[in-house]
Amino acid sequence: MNIDSIKNGIVLDHITAGRGMEIYKSLGLDKLDCSVAIIKNVKSSKMGKKDIIKISDNFEVNFDVLGYIDPDVTVCVIEDGSLKSKHKVELPEKITNIAKCKNPRCITSIEQEIDHVFKLVDREKQIYRCIYCESKLKKN
Amino acid sequence: MRHLIDPMDLSVEDIDRLLDRADDISNYPQKYQEVCKYKKLATLFFEPSTRTRLSFEAAMLELGGSVLGFSSADSSSAAKGESIADTARTVACYADIIAMRHPKEGAPYVASQFVDIPIINAGDGGHNHPTQTLTDLLTIRREKGRLDNFTIGFCGDLKFGRTVHSLIKALSRYENINYVMISPEELQIPEYLKKDVFERKGISFREVERMEEVMPELDIIYMTRVQRERFFNEADYVRLKDSYILDLDKLKNAKEDLSILHPLPRVNEISVKVDSDPRACYFRQALNGKHVRMALIMDLLGVSADEY
Numbered sequence: 234m235n236i237d238s239i240k241n242g243i244v245l246d247h248i249t250a251g252r253g254m255e256i257y258k259s260l261g262l263d264k265l266d267c268s269v270a271i272i273k274n275v276k277s278s279k280m281g282k283k284d285i286i287k288i289s290d291n292f293e294v295n296f297d298v299l300g301y302i303d304p305d306v307t308v309c310v311i312e313d314g315s316l317k318s319k320h321k322v323e324l325p326e327k328i329t330n331i332a333k334c335k336n337p338r339c340i341t342s343i344e345q346e347i348d349h350v351f352k353l354v355d356r357e358k359q360i361y362r363c364i365y366c367e368s369k370l371k372k373n
Numbered sequence: 374m375r376h377l378i379d380p381m382d383l384s385v386e387d388i389d390r391l392l393d394r395a396d397d398i399s400n401y402p403q404k405y406q407e408v409c410k411y412k413k414l415a416t417l418f419f420e421p422s423t424r425t426r427l428s429f430e431a432a433m434l435e436l437g438g439s440v441l442g443f444s445s446a447d448s449s450s451a452a453k454g455e456s457i458a459d460t461a462r463t464v465a466c467y468a469d470i471i472a473m474r475h476p477k478e479g480a481p482y483v484a485s486q487f488v489d490i491p492i493i494n495a496g497d498g499g500h501n502h503p504t505q506t507l508t509d510l511l512t513i514r515r516e517k518g519r520l521d522n523f524t525i526g527f528c529g530d531l532k533f534g535r536t537v538h539s540l541i542k543a544l545s546r547y548e549n550i551n552y553v554m555i556s557p558e559e560l561q562i563p564e565y566l567k568k569d570v571f572e573r574k575g576i577s578f579r580e581v582e583r584m585e586e587v588m589p590e591l592d593i594i595y596m597t598r599v600q601r602e603r604f605f606n607e608a609d610y611v612r613l614k615d616s617y618i619l620d621l622d623k624l625k626n627a628k629e630d631l632s633i634l635h636p637l638p639r640v641n642e643i644s645v646k647v648d649s650d651p652r653a654c655y656f657r658q659a660l661n662g663k664h665v666r667m668a669l670i671m672d673l674l675g676v677s678a679d680e681y
Contacts, residue, residue: 365478
């Protein structure tokens, strides 16, 4: 299968296989006018298989969203057909309005327009807790 | 310290300072009777409470200050749908300090993000109740003369009891405390406490089903209420219910200097016959609650007795 290489834009590489679509939606790539390719289950020597997303335009990547969904992703910036820079993402210390607190007793369940904020409490086990009620965030 | 939202907001030094002040207040109350003159405490109680609200109000009155507020959500603008942020900002125009109880977890924290005056969490749902923790710590220190080197048993509903969780977290910073958890299997302390507090700090603890098994070892027993509806089946409730009721018979094997604590209100988990036993501390504990809240209000308002 052939997907054209891009001249200017972003490549999200090393996406854990199966998470490509979630990243596509969470980063709001569906709202872009440019070409976007999601390539699933690409063979990878390191990962076995992986997903890749190619975006054929400059796009400001939200590293917090990306890091929360998949901290193994590499963001490659392409300019004039060649790799300009590579960035590893990592688990963000805090995520805001990326996930909602599911605890029905949490103040976020009733307070108007409140930010849903979670703090990373255990990097190794990737555990986030709500800053208001301390409930553990369950990743989908 | 600007606000008191979580018991872990308190450092060991903060606790020492507050308990020392509480002791001084108890010994020399006249020194403190005007330190909060012209200051106003707003008690915003979105759900009913007897002793916490009254102890806050009594604390402020004994410091020479005034109190205003409401004691249920029905009598506040919350009934009209006002947000916590708006209520807090409005009340901050009228008062110097706020004590807030709310059924939703994190409500006092939200309030603290919007105002410049100190916010005290007076209980948020099943989450935190830091002034009860201070009360419990003061009681242990007054009864035992120390906050380390003892065996403490927590008895009853250890799964949902926020006072138990907060006290365990606060005590975990002191040395050489043996923890014995006495509860039915269904009501054992939550996994996160076992992992985040005990395992992370390398503190050992024991879980037992019956009070009688461990009574002779305990220096302190912290009683809580076991509610029938928390049990999965009636047979277990019937089998175990008497094991969580402290009576004179069970006290026969206890140490002479055992301290019996209870955050109150009590229903039937401590027999009224125990009340006259010198080891019963729970009504002294209620008085300690007022002293420590006086110390906390002074601390957060930045006032001292030396100025008067």
